[in-house]
Amino acid sequence: MLTLAVSKGRILDETNELLIKAGIIKEPVIEGRKLVIEKPEDNLRFILAKPKDVPTYVQYGVADAGIVGKDVLHEKGKGYYELTDLKIGLCRLSLCGIKDKKNNQGEMIRIATSYPNVTADYFRTKGQQVEIIYLNGSVELAPLLGLSDYIVDIVSTGTTLRENGLEELEKIEDITCRLIVNQATYHLKNKFIDEIVEKLERGLSQ
Numbered sequence: 001m002l003t004l005a006v007s008k009g010r011i012l013d014e015t016n017e018l019l020i021k022a023g024i025i026k027e028p029v030i031e032g033r034k035l036v037i038e039k040p041e042d043n044l045r046f047i048l049a050k051p052k053d054v055p056t057y058v059q060y061g062v063a064d065a066g067i068v069g070k071d072v073l074h075e076k077g078k079g080y081y082e083l084t085d086l087k088i089g090l091c092r093l094s095l096c097g098i099k100d101k102k103n104n105q106g107e108m109i110r111i112a113t114s115y116p117n118v119t120a121d122y123f124r125t126k127g128q129q130v131e132i133i134y135l136n137g138s139v140e141l142a143p144l145l146g147l148s149d150y151i152v153d154i155v156s157t158g159t160t161l162r163e164n165g166l167e168e169l170e171k172i173e174d175i176t177c178r179l180i181v182n183q184a185t186y187h188l189k190n191k192f193i194d195e196i197v198e199k200l201e202r203g204l205s206q
């Protein structure tokens with residue numbers, strides 16, 4: 001039996017589609033109030049977790065493996081093996097700001113984001129000092145209200161930016177979901193993990 005932590009919310013439908021296509025499960029994992037879902041017929045148990053918590057469950061070994069976006073992994077660091085790019089949950093992390101706005105020279109730039117580590121890495125690489133303001137969501141509000149000069153956030157269709165008079169200035173990275181595996185599980189249940197990876201890769205190429 002393998003325990004798989006999957007992300008609740010917007011990527012669950014695509015996750016189900018891929019797991020079914022790969023022949024790993026027969027019926028979808030349904031998001032309701034039940035958070036642990038047993039699928040003895042597939043020799044699997046699913047944990048429905050908040051995306052940002054998936055790496056924690058895997059790192060501590062209460063889940064053997066997990067499916068979660070690269071944005072979360074980049075932000076939360078290591079402690080697990082990242083095995084497969086699942087090519088679902090496609091979006092990008094970008095630096096965005098108010099259309100055509102110029103900043104005052106010489107002032108420290110403020111960036112609002114839910115991704116403070118990714119943002120800090122990005123500006124460190126550029127050699128630019130910035131002030132990072134953490135927000136949980138609706139980050140696009142920050143430049144509109146004068147809380148920040150820019151934001152670093154997920155862009156998918158670009159609708160949220162457009163509807164708020166913002167523009168994408170620089171893409172930081174493309175995001176897709178990854179299969180991550182607990183390090184001990186990887187060694188102890190190697191055959192099962194290899195089988196899952198093989199099935200996923202076959203599912204992806206269909």
Ligand SMILES: Nc1ncnc2c1ncn2[C@@H]1O[C@H](COP(=O)(O)OP(=O)(O)OP(=O)(O)O)[C@@H](O)[C@H]1O
Pocket residue numbers: 008009010011050051052068069070071072089090091137154155156157175176
């Ligand atoms: N347009 C998008 N906006 C946000 N996340 C997206 C988008 N497209 C794909 N994703 C992926 O989905 C994940 C976020 O899923 P979701 O929005 O359900 O979680 P959340 O941010 O925890 O939600 P909530 O807003 O309820 O706190 C991201 O980590 C990212 O990998």
Ligand SMILES: O=P(O)(O)OC[C@H]1O[C@H](OP(=O)(O)OP(=O)(O)O)[C@H](O)[C@@H]1O
Pocket residue numbers: 136137138139140153154155156157158159160161
């Ligand atoms: O380019 P788009 O297709 O408009 O998608 C991007 C938006 O979607 C996400 O927000 P979400 O809906 O998760 O809400 P949040 O702002 O509360 O995180 C993200 O943070 C952007 O705001």
